[in-house]
Amino acid sequence: MPVEEKIRAFILENYLFTDDQSELKNDDSFLDQGILDSTGILEIIFFIEDEFQIKIKDEEMVPDNLDSVDKIVAFIQRKKD
Numbered sequence: 499m500p501v502e503e504k505i506r507a508f509i510l511e512n513y514l515f516t517d518d519q520s521e522l523k524n525d526d527s528f529l530d531q532g533i534l535d536s537t538g539i540l541e542i543i544f545f546i547e548d549e550f551q552i553k554i555k556d557e558e559m560v561p562d563n564l565d566s567v568d569k570i571v572a573f574i575q576r577k578k579d
Contacts, residue, residue, distance in 0.1 A: 525536050525568050
């Protein structure tokens with residue numbers, strides 16, 4: 499399963515409690531839309547580290563890297579390069 503699909507499925511299942519893909523656009527801000535709070539962001543970080551075998555440094559835990567599906571996918575791609 500591609501990175502984008504894994505991230506979308508995780509968010510939809512764990513935070514929006516649906517499998518309806520139309521409920522989440524890839525550029526929706528998790529914080530602005532009220533999808534995630536600070537605890538949710540930490541859960542996403544743990545999921546990313548476990549699922550994609552990468553380590554996220556404290557200074558990388560910023561909205562520019564983690565506040566939408568698109569931003570997470572781009573961040574993971576940068577980390578894997």
